[in-house]
Amino acid sequence: MWRFQNPVEIISGHGALNTLQELVKGRAYSIVTYSNDIFSQYSAEVIDALGHSPVSIIDGVVENPHFENLTELCYELGQQTQATEVFIALGGGSVMDTTKVLAASCGDFALVEKFLKSQIEPEQLSFKEIIAIPTTAGTGSEVTHWGTVWDPKNDAKYSLSDERLYPRAAIVHAPFTAKLPLPITVSTGLDALSHALESLWNKNRNPVSAMFAVNASKAIIEILPQLVQEPTNLALRTKMQEAALMAGLAFSNTKTSIAHNMSYAVTLEKGIAHGIACSFTLPAIIRAVDHDDVELIEYIKDIFGSSIELAGQKMEQFLMSLDVAISPRDYGYSDEKWQELVSKAALGQRGQNFSGCVETLLSKF
Template sequence: MNYKSFCNTEIVFSNKEELQEKLLFASAVNVVLVMSESSALRWNMMPFIEKLQDKCQALNGTVTWIKTVAANPIQRDVIKSLQQIGNKKIDLIIAFGGGSSIDLGKAISAFHNTEKNNQYTINEITDSIKNKNYMEGEFIDIIAVPSTAGTGSEVTQWATIWDEDKTGKFSIDHPRLKPKMAMIVPELTVSVPKEMTLSTGLDAMCQAIEAYWSKHTTPVVQEIAYRAIELVIMNLRKAVDKPDDIHVREKLCRASVLAGLAFSQTRTTACHSISYPLTLLYGVPHGLAASITLDAVGQINKDNFPNDQQLFKLFNEYGGIMNWIDMACEGVINMRLSAFGIKEKDIPLIVEDAFTGGRMDNNPVDLSRDDVVNILESVR
């Protein structure tokens, strides 16, 4: 019999000083650091990077700093990172930043091969992901340091790579891609702009709700997801209004970790499936694209999953999920498709790409194309 562990990632809540100390005392001497240069400057991490480089060089090791991180990494970004590493040995990947940084770190882990790093092509990366050829890879250990509260990538075993030709998004999936350690530092999230705070917070909300109603949900998952949803409801707008409130930011970090733990057991459902063409074709930020259909999908799913009333009661005082989302986003983001430049004539194209295997068929109610049209029309 095969057994699946619930979580084998060590989760540590810390501050920036303790974070740096812990990373500098890590035993690895050949390190890949994934962190945008702008983030390093914003967080005043340049002295830390210099200390890490000095420490590794003193032990005859190297630090390879991947300092360019795209918002939604594509195959070419993976190839550029592997070429920068070249034939160097890697002991550890430290990925600082939002979900994109951590996803890029996971892609490096999956594809790193000292004999092939300089030879990969876009077609080879694409085919390898589609055919899961990476499954026999080396898989370098990862320490994830999320700088946003929402993606949950710090505790999951998959990474998203977007197709540069905009034909779809790819998922790299392997238990060894789950970070060995997730270091949660709420003060890193203080500088996140309002729009990103909302997008990542709503992403955590969406992950938790979809885990709650997924076909693969369990009582334990529902308890974890429920708490994550509560924390987002109570703290997301507060973080928008008072971005420097470290207590509120810490609560959202808790929500992110809990949501990540919940959907790491179930995967997501229809909302995420519908979101992919919204992001790929129209550039809608992921968390907004995923959460914009939560209410409409929830109305269809109602009465078709365990303990549904407890979930919807959380939003009763706000008049429902969509009303709460509108209240959380008021004055910052208009959560309607038209606000992102999406017109009625675009809906058939979105529907065409909205049925992702492992996501749409994980929804408690099987949705038809007409259902998806109606869902999108309701938020246009």
């Protein structure tokens, strides 16, 4: 038996931003975003599309949202004189995940922290509605019901997860990605590719998630190099956002797998961007997938347009063409430390979703 479910309404293309009015329906809303000039301008465009002012603009989001920053932002929310009914997440994964925390917090991060540490039951939390406007083409957080919360002081990473965290709608508005710097375009695009592939070598894979994953992977492999050449091409930006969203739909039902479990340690220990940390290991993983899984092998052959034997090499060439190093040594790991990291990741929650052989994987680095 298998099941696929995703309740997020997806709105893409010309005029997508104008649907905000019918979604917000005159309710009290807050915009959550980063604090810089580009995003002040994008916030102004959102307010213009809505035709009425927000209760607040919470613009103190930082990259990889962590306990300290989230405590401050939840406090800021708690101090508002008028309550927020709808949150508009305007930004990349860090903004969307911060918004998920805010939407669950009732203005007090301590409540969310207790939930993350399994000290309270889900019923003790209530959730506000979220509308996501992603400005990177990467995380897929606009169609998932979880958010990543970091606790770097304790070398820890949590996943805030609850079905009530699915955004009400995801709005794909490519002009908001036109100024995304090239290195972030590449790293976030690779994050999306990793989501798609990770949902395939995954014990939770089903035919619908696989359909999204194969389409997303093929699109990203085709479009990302073109986008590097033409970063202001809005048609390419739209295709990239739609591909990242499809990857999001795929892993919204499977969760990720071993590349992600390995990446968390790499990001915490070496400060490597999430999209690079979760993709430089993909060639080795492709070489270690379960060859008896005939469907999986067909999916991989389809994506890379090659035999399964050559797919790992093709993935390697793709990463190298984007200037991404593929050896753990390039990220400061000795062979011994790396083997330790992989073995530990295989036992992690995401690592256990891997349908291939960990022993084989260890031999492929």
